[in-house]
Amino acid sequence: xxxDLLHTQFPLPLSEIHAILRREGIWQGELEDVAxxxxxxxxxxxxxxxxxxxGSSLRVLEVNRDVTERVxxxxxxxxxxxxxxxxxxxxxxxxxxxTHILQHRxxxxxxxxxxxxxxxxxxxxxxxxxxxxxLLDLSRMQLGKLVLRMEPFDxxxxxxxxxxxxxxxxxxxxxxxEGRTGMxxxxxxxxxxxxxxxxxxNAIKYSPxxxxxxxxxxxxxxxxxxxxxDFGIGIDKSHHESLFERFYRVTGPExxxxxxxxxxxxxxREIVEQHHGRIWVKSSRGKGSxxxxxxxxxxxxxxxxxxxxxxxxxxxxx
Numbered sequence: 001x002x003x004d005l006l007h008t009q010f011p012l013p014l015s016e017i018h019a020i021l022r023r024e025g026i027w028q029g030e031l032e033d034v035a036x037x038x039x040x041x042x043x044x045x046x047x048x049x050x051x052x053x054x055g056s057s058l059r060v061l062e063v064n065r066d067v068t069e070r071v072x073x074x075x076x077x078x079x080x081x082x083x084x085x086x087x088x089x090x091x092x093x094x095x096x097x098x099t100h101i102l103q104h105r106x107x108x109x110x111x112x113x114x115x116x117x118x119x120x121x122x123x124x125x126x127x128x129x130x131x132x133x134x135l136l137d138l139s140r141m142q143l144g145k146l147v148l149r150m151e152p153f154d155x156x157x158x159x160x161x162x163x164x165x166x167x168x169x170x171x172x173x174x175x176x177x178e179g180r181t182g183m184x185x186x187x188x189x190x191x192x193x194x195x196x197x198x199x200x201x202n203a204i205k206y207s208p209x210x211x212x213x214x215x216x217x218x219x220x221x222x223x224x225x226x227x228x229x230d231f232g233i234g235i236d237k238s239h240h241e242s243l244f245e246r247f248y249r250v251t252g253p254e255x256x257x258x259x260x261x262x263x264x265x266x267x268x269r270e271i272v273e274q275h276h277g278r279i280w281v282k283s284s285r286g287k288g289s290x291x292x293x294x295x296x297x298x299x300x301x302x303x304x305x306x307x308x309x310x311x312x313x314x315x316x317x318x
Contacts, residue, residue: 021047028044134267148187152185213230235281240283248262
């Protein structure tokens with residue numbers, strides 16, 4: 001099939017793909033091609049470094065798979081999720097507004113029981129609002145419409161501030177931070193903060209029998225590495241590869257008690273990869289989990305944004 005392709009559009013310059021191969025030994029991404037019959041084809045391409053010869057010569061095993069139909073169906077699904085999320089957002093916003101009006105009136109009347117029920121209702125509306133926001137983020141990412149607002153920022157300050165904010169609403173766990181990098185980063189501070197919040201809330205959720213979450217910040221060559229470690233139920237190694245896929249849920253007797261759509265880690269991976277970073281996990285069942293995020297410094301960050309609106313090319317390697 002590949003021999004019938006005429007024009008291949010790579011998600012990254014070949015020089016960057018080769019650099020990834022030298023550094024990590026593997027690269028995977030989606031290629032857009034035009035076949036000889038004029039048909040538009042999307043190919044899932046996986047490159048494995050076999051041997052590195054001299055300075056620039058590489059021997060690579062390449063495996064390609066036609067995923068055109070799958071991608072087409074996924075785009076229909078993404079468009080539906082986006083539309084449904086937008087439709088849900090308006091009535092939920094109205095419900096929250098009316099809830100606050102009722103809270104104000106019941107406070108004047110001194111109706112403690114009514115205020116208790118409204119507080120529980122408001123908490124559930126906040127949860128629903130968060131789920132809708134995650135679905136909207138997911139649909140924007142899949143459609144290539146997520147905008148990153150790039151600016152320099154202090155990574156250490158972001159981590160410490162985020163941990164402090166999560167600790168303020170957490171009574172079951174102590175959140176400890178160790179280390180500093182002293183690095184200035186280039187990126188979307190709010191989106192990267194969203195990644196850290198997701199990792200922290202997951203660590204708290206999946207360690208009900210523990211009372212500590214450890215966050216470590218370190219520097220490795222030109223990268224900053226942030227890790228979030230819990231001492232909870234852990235994740236079997238068979239799930240590690242699929243953990244960052246959309247809607248993936250770890251199944252097992254312990255995990256069934258924890259709610260969620262399985263999209264938080266997928267969103268986190270997308271945000272990290274749009275910053276030319278990497279996210280991964282080390283874990284085993286019953287021994288807790290440690291999630292790592294590696295981000296390049298502002299000197300190593302090479303861009304990859306649309307000049308007009310800061311959008312990343314949606315067809316990217318990983």
